Amino acid sequence: MFTRNVVDNVLNNSRVESAIVTVATDLDAAASLPGQEHKAISKVKQKARAFLQEMVANISPAFIRLTGWVLLRLFNGFFWSIQIHKGQLEMVKKAATEQNVPMVFLPVHKSHIDYLLITLILFCHNIKAPHIAAGNNLSIPILSTLIRKLGGFFIRRRMEETGDGKKDILYRSLLHAVKELLRQQQFLEVYLEGTRSRSGKPSTARAGMLSIVVDTMCTGSIADVLVVPVGISYDRILEGNYNSEQLGKPKKNESLWGIACGVFRMLRKNYGCVRVDFNQPFSLKVTDCRFISAFIQKNYSCCGHMRSFSRFQLSLLILKSANKSSAIMSTHIVACLLLYRHRQGVVLSKLDVVMRALHLLGNCVNVTSSSNRNGEFTIAPSQTVPALFELNFYSNCLFHVFISDAIIAESESDHPPDGLSSLPLSQERLIRKAAGLSHFLVNEVTVAPPCQTIYQVFHDAVTRLIQYGVLYVAEEDQEELSPSPTEEPWPKKFPEPLSWRSDEEDEDSDFGEEQRDRYLKVSVSPEHQEFFVFLQRLVSPVLEAYSGAAIFVHSLSQPMAESDYTQRLFRYLLTRTERGVAAYGESATHYLVKNTVRTFKELGVLKQRRENEVTTLELSSTFLPQANRNKLLQYILGFTLL
Template sequence: MDTMINMWTVVEHVRVASSAAELAIFTAILYWFFTSSRVADMLEVVGERVGGWCGGVRESSSLRQVARARRRQNPDVYAKLDNELATRASSLYRLKEGPQVPPPQPETRPPAGLACSRCAPLSRDSWKDPKTEELGSVINILNIGRQTFANGGVVSRYLCDLAQCVHLIKYDYKDVLPSVMKDEHFQRAIEDTTREELKTTANGKHAGEKTYASVRKRVEAHAMKVLQDISSSMSNNVLRLVAWLCHKAVRRIAGGGCGTRSACVERLRRAKAAGLPLVFVPLHRSHFDYILVTFTLYLTGLRPPLVAAGDNMRIPFFGWFLRCCGAFFIRRRVDGSEYHGDPVYKSALRAYILNSLSANNNLEFFIEGGRTRTGKPQLPKAGILSVILDAYLDGTIDDALLVPVTLNYDRLVDGNFVREQLGMPKQMETFWSAFRGIWRTLNTNHGSIRVDFNQPISLKELVTSFQKYNYLKAPVEMPLTPLNNNLAVNLDRQILYNHSHSSLFGADVSTEQKMMVEAIGRHLVYDAAQSTALMCTNVVSYVLLTEQRKGCSLSVLQASVEARGRALKLAGRDLGYTGDSHLVVKRALDTLGAALVRGAGAGGAGAAREVRAAGAVPAALELAYYANALVAHYAASAVLATALESIVHNKNTEEVTVRHSELMEAALQLSEILSQEFILCAPCTRIEERLLEALRELISQEILVETQTPDVLQEQRWSQKFARTFDDEDDDRPDPTRLIKYKLSKTPEAIAERRRLLQTIRPLLEAYSATCRGLRDAPQKELVGSTLDSLLESFAQNKMIYGEAVSTDAIKNCLRLLRQWGVIEMYTDNRERKVRICPLYKNKSNIDDICANIHKFNIDTPLLK
């Protein structure tokens, strides 16, 4: 009984406490309600209406009394409100009667990523929305969830990232291995390999069914292991987990967010509705690219692709993680079928790619192969592209949409490649190295990230267009050398021929098809490079290494960066940053850090302090990585300016004039020398045509002045049609440009522009010259090392001021050029790559003549002193 009484007592106390709490809450609400000025105004209106309905009988109601009391307490508030209403009314009257001033509009960006108007006019017009104009607006993909769930519940608003990942679309990724095992080419490769192994056995000629069965079983086991090593295991649950983790990681490492252009996403949605597979072709900068492209597509409502990743990324845990995100692993090098390649592997990879496309999967592969070590776009590796093109040509697929993708970072997530550029071996990825890299990355602010998608381009349309370019189909002549004066006719074709090799080509693939694959690959790389958003660190690094290499004040640097940004916008390039120049420069200097830029710290005397690139070689190499995005943009103009300087530096006359034909010949020679470094133009455009366009730019900037004589006018009109390039039938016609001459401008602006263009590619020419000077029979590793030592010694003795010239990539590219010219041979001896000078050039005078054609462009001009 006592227990019951105690229980009822507790219940009564709880009831009294809850009643007291309810009374307190109700009292607080009443207090707020009747003491709020806005509520008092509302009560006054209600009181007026009630009084009107009642005929004025209840005029002294409590509601009106409270309102009037409130009015008496705060007379100034209502007077202020009346004044604001009167001011607003008069302002509206003035706006209505006066001139209409449009509201400020957001900054528009040039249309980026459009398909080539020559090669793919249908693709250029197919995926745009004709009803809306593209303003180039950029969306931060990290804010999509916040905007979607802004009006949701409390949980959705505060856990918007998690809510978005939970609601992402679930896609069906079926296992394609059974269909790959049944593939005709794959089964044929297994059968051929089995018979080849039977022939190598001791009694292969008399092998019975039992021996054949055992060999066949062993080959099939090997084929199944190859397939398991290649295949991905895409998981929607892992994708959602990775999407949520990426939200947290990208917010931490990218303070400026991760942006993409909204028009690009809309184009992809319209293209996907066509029912064709999308093949994404990104330029490769970082290991983070694997996740970032998938992350961007997934968050914007598009199907994540299967990603071709190098087998070096198949490391414990992280390899499994990438595989569940859609990665399928491929070997970094596959020997050609004419040597000792693995036909089972090549057929398995081909069958896996084609069956994945047939299963409605999108595909992604990095056309450059590996990550760029220099920041410049690399030449294409056409392996997977050759598989897709071969499938189209033999009718396996009807068509595919190729989508060039560009990624850029204010600061590279992977760190830098200085060790490798200085000749140190690449460190292989391991679990602990990946873990340390992720931990270091998560504790560093890398600024902003941009991921942009070009217009989808029909593979069928590209093939049809390239079949019309006859100058790419003519027979290839003997290998070119700088002594050959027929560059204008043969250079474009020869460059495609020299680079059109792929380890996935079969023995029956024609030269024309190989050159077509190379041309399409180059077009994709060129399109992606031209649409890459330029970050503030790219522009600031380029200015510090060219225009202001000797150092300048902070205010001068800001003015130079602002002027360079305006010039890039006029050229149609997209800038991945906005804001005033002083804020842009401050952000870039803070991101680059004091180790790369002297005067980038917080100290100093404000705008008057000196800022300059750090003098050490590692700092110059890292700065050059960011600057090379602009070096690739200005490559054609820099080639022309360097060729011009090689002609005029020996002329001591006051009025220096240069013949048009002489200038173009020198520019074409230098274009061939740097063919391993740059893709100067799309393959549908002749290199001479691109150089003439750059020449017109120099004339418009008044760097060169045309000499105007009566005899020249008609010839000049004819030269604008590129007669020497396209008029092959009329060989007896005199050179229409023989009378055109140019005169150098002596204005300070023209001289500064010439100096900037010379310094744009001068480090490459320094590396090429040093490679030619040290050429001899030796292992390639030893030859590269001795050339690096020579460059470092010249830099230490101030004989060469370009620290970024100490580059392994530039030395290897020069060796590839000399190999194409037939000057050297490369062969493998005891698993070591070696270099041997060809017998024709064993005579030192002969090789000096060849190398002199490189040295002549690396001239010691007073313009750079």
């Protein structure tokens, strides 16, 4: 269970020794003189040893046992229950016992409590405590010592460059410590998102740590690795909410005093239930997923760019699996229904609501009694900006459940809500339009896993909606329908094609030709139409943010610092919300603002320059003509904003 000489083994590694010599030579030109080289190398080696002291945990079973005893009593005050599936843990324990290979746990990241929960659960079920990769923002005096005894080790969130602009090759080489842990058959716990989700949806996957794991296996240092995606769901996160950051305020640095105050504050509240779900461990070397098999086989035969891309796709696959396994909690359901099905309010007799969810959502929900409704209580979402942001956070935990169906519904938006069934829809065009929208919203959600095509996902979604009765096949309408402008593939709308959009379309261009196209109509049933509108509303806040960003881009007349542009865009969207112009107040969250800027850079709307360590944005030559900016806006507005 214990690690052996990790620091010394890493320092004696040939790659690390080479990096130390290189850094010593670069930092001290005198190192090349006789008698001075050893002194410079010794100085850099001391620096490397100091880094490694943070990058290596010092697990203490006795301390974990003591901490577990304390946490169980604290959690009894915080939560109503912590729910785990006994069969899942037995499955993990069996895999850990029978296969003599390291195991890597890859959870979604919702709260700082995630670290403690997984360690406590595994330790209580006699499964080896993992070494936990934590951000160095948690390396706080006193607290860092405790974290390291629980299995935590600290790494930089970003591989910062040195003062002269070069990459920090010394620090990068020291990540060999992770390979050493794997070589010693230790278990790891890695958070692919890198930071806690501020939106309720998974953050963008980062493949850095996973790449190290894959490299360790591909170089033959270890025979195999067992990967365990882990889903974690909270009725209510212990941090309360992230409204401060979503309102554009800088994140507060962690401190021992802040943590102590937070624990005291938590003791006065209850946060409902927590559920932790462990997926079936799978071998990174031998797996049924063709994508991962192909990745392992060609990892070292293809160019570096493709290797990086494959690892990113692998991280997406695992993160999607972990998110899919996360339980849906009562607060998620209530928040979603109130925002997108009963935004104007609903009587309790109509909505079979979980009362404890209303209690947990607190000030985010208004409960009133109406005398003209036989004294029935009406519940409605609070319309304050912080309340909408918080409800949106919990509602987004359901986003992955409905997203493919919702994009299909949104892609039908050429037809007004009062005439949804009046015109037939070409299934092929509907799927292609949905594929275009999903590519446009690539920074908001991953619709298709890497081993499945986007067209197959949407074909399944259409089939599902037909099975629900929401859509039905209009056999009598088989004539050809002319496409509307919004149905045109995105690259054809501008003089300069956006290459990132067309790759998959080319690859799967014959998908629709494999079967006869058919025409669909939306059911006239009030229940089905209500569900169809609900699906459209799920995506509407995101589209409203992007349409606002497309309007705001007209104001960019000269280059502007990216930070200033992002802040001004945020103020613009927030002002629209505060003045009641925006239909969805949650469209002004700061994470959506940052995603719109990122998407517009990837689309080629905005061109990025970096000078004197400042990133500036300006309109690209393609979008300098107002006509093309208007086309961008019209493309977004071509989808319903209900």
